[in-house]
Amino acid sequence: MKPNTTIVADARKTRLSPRNRLDWYLLAIVVLISCVAIIPFYLLVLLALKSPIGGLAAIRLMPDFHFVNFITAWQRSALGKAMFNSLVMTAGGVGLLVFLSSMAGYTIARFPGKLNRTIFTILLLCMMIPGIINTVPLYTLLIRLKGINTYWAMICVMAVNAMPFAIFLYSSFIRAMPVSLEESAIIDGCSWFEAFWRITFPLIGPVTSSVVILQGLGMWNNYAQAVFFLQDKAHRNIPLSISLFFQQYGADWPLMAAAAFLGLLPAVAAFLVFQRYFVEGITAGALKG
Amino acid sequence: MHIDTGSWHRYMALPAFLLFSLFFLFPLMQGAVLSFTDWDGFSTPSFIGFQNFVDFLHDARALQDVRTTVLFALGSAPLLNLCGLALALLLNKKFRGKQVVRALLYLPAVISPMIMGSIWYLLLQPKRGLFALLLQRVGVSGQGNWMLSSNLALVIIVLVNVWQYAGMTMVIYLAGLQAIPLEHYEAADIEGASSSQTFRHIVFPQLIPSLKINIITNIIGSLSVFEAILALTDGGPGYDTESLSIYILRMCYGNKTGYSTAVALMLFLIILIPVFISLRFFNKVEER
Amino acid sequence: MKRRTTMVSLIAAVVLLAVTVLPVVAQGAGEKEIVLDYFSGRVETVDWDAEKIAGFEAENPGITVEYEFQKDASNVIKVKLASGEVPDITTVVNQDFIDQGIYMDLSDAAFWNRILPSVKDLCTDLRTGKQYKVATNVTMGGLFYNKAVFTELGLSDAQTWEQFVANLEAIKKAYPDKTPLFLGGKDSWTLGHFVEFWAHGIVKQQLGIPGSRQAFLDNTVEWDAPNGIMENFAKALLELRDKGLLNSDAITATYDNQKEAFASGEAVIINQGMWVVGDIVKLNPAMATNIGFGPFPSVVKGLSPMVLCAEDSVYAISATSEHQDAALKFLEYMFSVEVQKEYSEARSMPSAFIDVESNWSPIKDDAKRLASAYVNINFSTEAPSGLSVDDTGRLIQKLLNGDYASPKVFATEYQKLWDNAY
Numbered sequence: 001m002k003p004n005t006t007i008v009a010d011a012r013k014t015r016l017s018p019r020n021r022l023d024w025y026l027l028a029i030v031v032l033i034s035c036v037a038i039i040p041f042y043l044l045v046l047l048a049l050k051s052p053i054g055g056l057a058a059i060r061l062m063p064d065f066h067f068v069n070f071i072t073a074w075q076r077s078a079l080g081k082a083m084f085n086s087l088v089m090t091a092g093g094v095g096l097l098v099f100l101s102s103m104a105g106y107t108i109a110r111f112p113g114k115l116n117r118t119i120f121t122i123l124l125l126c127m128m129i130p131g132i133i134n135t136v137p138l139y140t141l142l143i144r145l146k147g148i149n150t151y152w153a154m155i156c157v158m159a160v161n162a163m164p165f166a167i168f169l170y171s172s173f174i175r176a177m178p179v180s181l182e183e184s185a186i187i188d189g190c191s192w193f194e195a196f197w198r199i200t201f202p203l204i205g206p207v208t209s210s211v212v213i214l215q216g217l218g219m220w221n222n223y224a225q226a227v228f229f230l231q232d233k234a235h236r237n238i239p240l241s242i243s244l245f246f247q248q249y250g251a252d253w254p255l256m257a258a259a260a261f262l263g264l265l266p267a268v269a270a271f272l273v274f275q276r277y278f279v280e281g282i283t284a285g286a287l288k289g
Numbered sequence: 290m291h292i293d294t295g296s297w298h299r300y301m302a303l304p305a306f307l308l309f310s311l312f313f314l315f316p317l318m319q320g321a322v323l324s325f326t327d328w329d330g331f332s333t334p335s336f337i338g339f340q341n342f343v344d345f346l347h348d349a350r351a352l353q354d355v356r357t358t359v360l361f362a363l364g365s366a367p368l369l370n371l372c373g374l375a376l377a378l379l380l381n382k383k384f385r386g387k388q389v390v391r392a393l394l395y396l397p398a399v400i401s402p403m404i405m406g407s408i409w410y411l412l413l414q415p416k417r418g419l420f421a422l423l424l425q426r427v428g429v430s431g432q433g434n435w436m437l438s439s440n441l442a443l444v445i446i447v448l449v450n451v452w453q454y455a456g457m458t459m460v461i462y463l464a465g466l467q468a469i470p471l472e473h474y475e476a477a478d479i480e481g482a483s484s485s486q487t488f489r490h491i492v493f494p495q496l497i498p499s500l501k502i503n504i505i506t507n508i509i510g511s512l513s514v515f516e517a518i519l520a521l522t523d524g525g526p527g528y529d530t531e532s533l534s535i536y537i538l539r540m541c542y543g544n545k546t547g548y549s550t551a552v553a554l555m556l557f558l559i560i561l562i563p564v565f566i567s568l569r570f571f572n573k574v575e576e577r
Numbered sequence: 578m579k580r581r582t583t584m585v586s587l588i589a590a591v592v593l594l595a596v597t598v599l600p601v602v603a604q605g606a607g608e609k610e611i612v613l614d615y616f617s618g619r620v621e622t623v624d625w626d627a628e629k630i631a632g633f634e635a636e637n638p639g640i641t642v643e644y645e646f647q648k649d650a651s652n653v654i655k656v657k658l659a660s661g662e663v664p665d666i667t668t669v670v671n672q673d674f675i676d677q678g679i680y681m682d683l684s685d686a687a688f689w690n691r692i693l694p695s696v697k698d699l700c701t702d703l704r705t706g707k708q709y710k711v712a713t714n715v716t717m718g719g720l721f722y723n724k725a726v727f728t729e730l731g732l733s734d735a736q737t738w739e740q741f742v743a744n745l746e747a748i749k750k751a752y753p754d755k756t757p758l759f760l761g762g763k764d765s766w767t768l769g770h771f772v773e774f775w776a777h778g779i780v781k782q783q784l785g786i787p788g789s790r791q792a793f794l795d796n797t798v799e800w801d802a803p804n805g806i807m808e809n810f811a812k813a814l815l816e817l818r819d820k821g822l823l824n825s826d827a828i829t830a831t832y833d834n835q836k837e838a839f840a841s842g843e844a845v846i847i848n849q850g851m852w853v854v855g856d857i858v859k860l861n862p863a864m865a866t867n868i869g870f871g872p873f874p875s876v877v878k879g880l881s882p883m884v885l886c887a888e889d890s891v892y893a894i895s896a897t898s899e900h901q902d903a904a905l906k907f908l909e910y911m912f913s914v915e916v917q918k919e920y921s922e923a924r925s926m927p928s929a930f931i932d933v934e935s936n937w938s939p940i941k942d943d944a945k946r947l948a949s950a951y952v953n954i955n956f957s958t959e960a961p962s963g964l965s966v967d968d969t970g971r972l973i974q975k976l977l978n979g980d981y982a983s984p985k986v987f988a989t990e991y992q993k994l995w996d997n998a999y
Binding site (some may be wrong): 004030037039101103106137160167172176193194209214243256263269 | 293294295298299300301305306308309311312313314318319320321376379380382384386390391392394395396397398401403405407408412417419452456460461463465467496498499501502505509513534537538546549550553554556557560561568575
């Protein structure tokens with residue numbers, strides 16, 4: 001990493017080392033908020049480590065350390081395969097989403113002609129329509145396209161569902177960016193299309209990161225579509241696998257929590273990786289300009 | 290090899306739109322037709338004109354659900370934005386462990402919604418939940434049962450919803466804060482602006498895109514709420530805290546598929562109005 | 578330099594697109610195998626089903642069974658049917674689908690002479706007199722009670738409503754900290770089962786099972802008759818609530834709470850089905866010998882106590898399946914004595930096959946005694962599928978919450994719910 005990047009990046013931030021009273025307050029608030037946020041997660045851990053004796057009523061602040069739940073859950077729900085499936089479909093879905101939506105957001109923000117304005121309006125309207133309406137026709141369509149039990153169909157469906165939001169996000173942020181950087185590239189002999197990929201796309205790293213973080217999570221946790229389009233064991237994703245712990249009456253919460261805990265680790269890791277781009281993407285870009 | 294990309298920029302939305310049309314728009318239009326039928330989900334539907342929409346206006350349960358949904362959104366959408374913005378401003382400062390705190394705030398949204406329900410209920414259940422037991426231990430004996438008063442129940446559902454999704458709103462605000470060019474801060478620093486001045490004149494204008502996105506998505510999200518409600522009250526007692534989205538889901542698989550489609554279109558209208566107003570507002574702000 | 582990174586990212590994006598959008602289906606050419614779709618909603622036996630399918634495929638080369646399990650099977654199958662895709666074999670059957678002619682007529686199948694006559698009757702469609710589904714097991718429901726407490730207080734199965742209330746009051750007096758009758762009303766299906774057993778049961782007792790099934794098909798039961806079934810039922814529940822014989826959080830406690838309270842001894846009686854037994858023993862292994870099983874009393878005077886004795890684990894074959902013979906072959910394999918013995922023990926439910934002897938549950942002897950001593954009622958399978966136990970349970974939530982001015986109003990609301998579902 002270039003040293004000057006970090007120095008400039010620091011300049012915009014107030015230092016939060018407890019030097020004066022205000023900073024102490026802020027620190028206290030941060031600690032408090034973190035505690036509040038961590039409660040459900042801690043309960044998930046308690047639940048995942050719960051022995052069957054006594055059930056949920058026997059949950060105490062100290063875990064039971066019934067680690068065998070993780071092994072049982074992993075095996076019973078074939079979680080390894082499910083994680084692989086979820087990974088392939090989420091990566092594919094996010095890739096497709098970012099590729100198509102960033103382009104669309106760019107042209108909608110920069111060239112608001114009749115075509116682009118119409119497309120944007122339709123997408124916005126669709127964002128407000130409850131998706132449940134298209135379940136049956138979509139199912140019929142996927143049977144005809146032989147898309148049931150395939151990665152590609154789920155990838156397309158999930159990417160499409162996330163598209164209105166992603167395009168909205170991209171177009172709003174690109175509109176707020178100065179057009180001067182692209183214009184200087186045009187003077188250098190680029191086309192607008194090339195200018196997008198060379199200049200704009202690297203600059204909107206934070207936006208791409210939020211799309212990946214927000215929509216990737218939705219795809220990772222997708223149940224509403226998966227329940228219809230992924231039918232055989234070989235293609236089950238994580239939520240479908242976790243749903244195996246629901247019985248006809250009631251559910252096996254400890255095993256479900258154990259499976260859910262394992263299933264969320266990759267999602268948390270992805271968040272930690274992508275939030276770094278929040279800072280680096282924009283400073284690197286800004287320095288170039 | 291050189292491909293001439295000179296005019297491509299005008300059509301860059303087409304690939305996205307074509308895929309969207311195939312997998313969303315066409316099925317949607319086919320589905321919307323069902324709102325004019327009495328389809329039960331399996332037998333042959335027959336066309337009944339606008340009957341479903343007329344029924345909706347006389348459906349006491351649906352109208353109560355509209356009230357619940359709107360009340361929920363009135364509480365949830367502003368609160369989510371406020372908390373998300375406050376968190377983003379706080380976590381945009383530099384301090385040790387910032388990355389970890391951000392991840393923690395995001396955590397509630399990551400946990401699978403399927404298990405989230407049982408976790409919230411474990412915490413908040415009247416008389417038996419961990420909070421109730423904790424209160425008992427410190428001497429506050431809970432005689433009341435928040436779930437049985439639909440207004441109190443709604444307040445709690447709103448708070449839980451904020452607790453769960455403030456992290457996601459924060460992510461978008463953070464992206465907005467990061468998009469503020471450094472030179473602006475530097476300029477403000479050089480001119481000796483106070484922090485509130487910096488916020489008003491530098492930060493706020495740059496936050497408008499994220500504000501717009503968050504307000505609109507939170508309106509949409511809050512008006513189509515169902516997971517938080519299903520988890521905490523399951524819409525009960527009776528149908529007192531049921532939202533319109535839950536009703537649509539239940540009707541769709543309860544042999545009233547045609548009707549559920551019509552209700553879904555009504556929900557669309559209910560969402561459209563505030564979104565339209567906000568969009569108009571933001572367009573004016575952006576023009577200025 | 579910049580140009581190169583752009584090109585690389587562009588190419589990467591295009592490759593990603595191509596890889597993801599290309600179908601990953603790799604199907605061998607020239608297959609002449611029979612492929613059966615088997616759609617199941619039975620989560621308890623997902624692994625077991627897969628194992629049995631493998632056994633069947635080994636015995637029958639040339640037939641492949643594609644197994645699909647769904648937690649939300651009853652919803653998923655509606656979408657499948659709507660798209661014209663009916664699985665060859667399914668475990669999801671309801672009266673509406675039978676009326677639509679979706680299932681194959683199984684009346685001539687060989688397995689019927691091995692199945693209990695009462696179960697065959699329950700599998701018979703009243704409109705046509707034919708069998709479109711087959712059930713392999715019997716499930717029972719009633720009151721589960723803490724044997725130790727009953728023995729200590731000298732209580733026995735209540736024969737009348739008054740005796741039932743007296744039992745509960747005796748428990749409350751002896752153990753003020755315990756809950757005599759525990760409800761888990763947040764999971765509204767548990768309250769729906771109350772209606773199913775206690776209220777619908779009356780009709781079944783009065784009209785007999787065939788008569789009540791016909792009445793449900795035609796919606797001829799007068800639920801809201803003055804001093805009728807629903808009014809008495811509502812009065813009975815309110816009496817229990819007002820005398821403090823229910824848990825104070827009857828509406829907000831869950832099914833999990835109910836099981837745990839019973840397992841820990843906090844609750845003395847619960848109204849459930851035999852599916853609860855295995856879970857209770859898991860929560861507290863010492864309960865295995867302490868679970869008593871009894872009938873529930875009639876809320877209408879002059880009738881006998883009842884016990885739910887219904888068909889369970891049903892199968893049906895699609896009427897439009899191209900491989901009905903192969904599907905029947907699969908059912909015959911699943912219905913063999915050894916396979917059914919395993920199933921009965923795995924699910925802790927008695928078998929409906931007369932030649933299957935299994936050791937299925939600690940309450941086996943009690944169950945046998947109840948089934949012969951008391952009036953047997955079935956599940957209301959003829960009620961319209963739009964009327965769920967979830968919906969009926971919600972009316973009980975409202976009743977217990979004091980939302981109805983009188984039991985009479987409740988009865989009227991209940992009648993409305995039925996009328997709307999037809």
